[in-house]
Amino acid sequence: MRLLVLLLLGLITLPAGASEQVKTVLFFVPEDATVPAIADLTQGFQRTMTNEGRGSVVVNIEYLDMGWFESTAYERALRDFFLVKYRERRPEVIVVYADATPFVLKLQQELWPRVPLFSIYNDAFLVDTLPRSPSVKGNWADLDIPGTVRAALELLPDTRHVALVLGSSLREVAAWDYVAREVRAAAPGRELIALTGLTLEELRQRVRTLPEDTVVIVVGFMQDAAGQSLVTRDVTRLLHADGSPPLFSVHGTMLGSGIVGGMLMDYGLLGEDVARRALRVLRGEPLSSLPSGALESNQLAFDDRELARLGIPTRRLPPGSVVRFHEPGLWERYRWQVTAFAAAGLLMLALIVVLLLERRRRMGAQRLNGVVLDSLPGSVAILDSGGGVLRANPAPSRIEGPDGLPASKHWVTGGAWLEPFREAVRAGHGGLKGVVELVEDVLTRRSHEGVVEFRGLTPGTWFELRARRLERSEGGAVVSLVDVTPRKRAEEEARQARDERAHLERVAAVGELGISIAHELNQPLAAIRTNAETAQRLLQRTPIDTVLLREVLQDIIADDQRAGEVIRHMRALLKKGQSQYAPHDFNELVSGVVRLVGTDAQLRGAKLTLHLFDAPLPVWGDNVQLQQVVLNLIINALDAVGDVPGDRQVWVSTFRQEGQVELVVEDTGVGLSEELLKRIFEPFFTTKQEGLGMGLSISRSILEVHRGRLQAEHRHAGRGALFRCTLPSA
Secondary structure: OHHHHHHHHHHHOOOOOOOOOOEEEEEEEOOOOOOHHHHHHHHHHHHHHHHHHOOOEEEEEEEOOOOOOOOHHHHHHHHHHHHHHHOOOOOOEEEEEHHHHHHHHHHHHHHOOOOOEEEEEOOHHHHOOOOOOOOEEEEEOOOOHHHHHHHHHHHOOOOOEEEEEEOOOHHHHHHHHHHHHHHHHHOOOOEEEEEOOOOHHHHHHHHHOOOOOEEEEEEEOOEOOOOOEOOHHHHHHHHHHOOOOOEEEOEHHHOOOOOOEEEEEOHHHHHHHHHHHHHHHHOOOOHHHOOOOEOOOEEEEEEHHHHHHHOOOHHHOOOOOEEEOOOOOHHHHOHHHHHHHHHHHHHHHHHHHHHHHHHHHHHHHHHHHHHHHHHOOOEEEEEOOOOEEEEEOOOOOOOEOOOOOEHHHOOOOOOEOOHHHHHHHHOOOHHHHHHHHHHHHHHOOOOOEEEEEEEOOOOOOEEEEEEEEOOOOOOOEEEEEEEOHHHHHHHHHHHHHHHHHHHHHHHHHHHHOHHHHHHHHHHHHHHHHHHHHHHHHHHOOOOOOHHHHHHHHHHHHHHHHHHHHHHHHHHHHHOOOOOOEEEEEHHHHHHHHHHHHHHHHHHOOOEEEEEOOOOOOEEEEEHHHHHHHHHHHHHHHHHHHHOOOOOOEEEEEEEEEOOEEEEEEEEOOOOOOHHHHHHOOOOOOOOOOOOOOOHHHHHHHHHHHOOOEEEEEEOOOOOOEEEEEEEEOO
16 A cells, blocks of 8 residues: 555656657858847747657757858867767757758768758758758758848839848858849849958948948848957847948848838748758658748838838838837827827816807797798608697698698698698508608607608609607607609619710620630531531431431530520620529539630630539629629739730639628739729729720629629739628528
């Protein structure tokens, strides 16, 4: 029993994870720990290993100081040191960053020839220099120098000179030709000023005398021409303090040291990504299973203070840019204090206004009481709880009672206001039944307020009646009657004009698809002729093959139906008439339009891809108008990719959302700027040389009538535009 208790106590006090074998990761970095980029990289690596390794991983980081000590003797001393240090210690994974790779590869062959080595270079072509071995794997995290140069020129388009800063260490000197070539390619037409092979003081003097229309790209300055070891971020601070031209860089650690920004490498994020890949190897995955290619750790980031100093508006920043070091203004710093003072002032002002208005109301109450009803638009009557008229102004003369007299004859104090309407309902004018029901509901307190529109007894007239319950113990109601005939006529004229514009837009769209339509008709007609000739030859045979002849005739019928469908579809699009609302399958409407424009897409050299939801999508509306919207969006997408070199893609997709049906049309065209997104749906606004600027405006109007919505967006993946159309599900 005592033995059992001791065993249980031992299990309880056993540390969590003691059963797991502790594994070692050896991480080689080429620079000293004081270099900011190296510090962020190793901290991100160590943090991820600690958090996600769950205490089963020990990380040893070796800083090689290769940027400051580059002699062959130093490298031999490093080799001898590591041979002694690690001869009896074998890591499970070796991780090496950038320029430390060649040295560590030699060390691996001497000490740990079968230990997996994972290398991260700064350029893709260097990965190809790695040996072909199952124990070696390479990726790259590219310093996007062209991206930084392009961002600088976009923010400062008047730039005429690009100055490139690079130190005098052996690695920096070796990299000069490659870096300069990338800068020249990203800044065509600009003069490249080489700031390399200089001491620190010479660099500062040269930067102070640069032309005003210059931007400075700081890639690195680990060592000057006098052999002085430096930290690039400290050098950048000195240049900024000297009043240099705008500074840009490729290192995220430089942000805040005086640079405007650029396409910056986030070394902390890179360290986290590298650590997760190393953990996969520790857990048993082979190196070959790790993804190849680039580690994406760059982002466009800018210093808000530098943007403000240079007068660069944030709207000029490239899409997706991150702005840091935003300095809050007066409102952001003292929001609550300003709000409190403003609220107190407004409260005092409101009290003064209320007192003045109350005094004025008291003085003019009697005078206003006599004229208020006569000043209201339309006709107003105050009714008691039984529907009797307490007070009223004249009713519209075009409202006639069933006895032929104007309703104003009944619209008098003491009269029964509802009686003319009840008599009209009894005489067969069912359109006035809603008036009677609404007023009765308000008078009997079943409803508080309501509105109803109805046709007048005189043909072509329309009226709007509003009824609201009086908040008093005796009950009653206020009813107002307004002649809305002009508004109704204007709405009808607007609807007719919209339908006319939509019809013209459909005719124009069909005209653009002439070749596609001819192709669609030519295929079945050619098949009909071929099958008919085949049938003639079969009839000349003896005996006649009736089975084969029947198949040929069936093919002729099917091809005739196909041609007929194309013609009927075109007639429906070209037909001019009243809207016909009915239930439809949205998938069928979309696929019909895609079939119609398929040949047109091929002639344009574009690939049109259709993705339909895997179940019917019922909608309620006019099928011709809805197909017009789809046709307009697809033709616009094909126009957008027409002048774009390379891959021309248009995707048409349907989805089902919560209570809604959605159509998404994407393209890889020129895309939409922020200004275009604001104006794209304005009538007569177009980006096409031969466009009228009515297609998208009409499409949005059609969808609004169908209780739907149309919106334009940037594509989230790559270039191009995205149009999203939503309709309520039937």
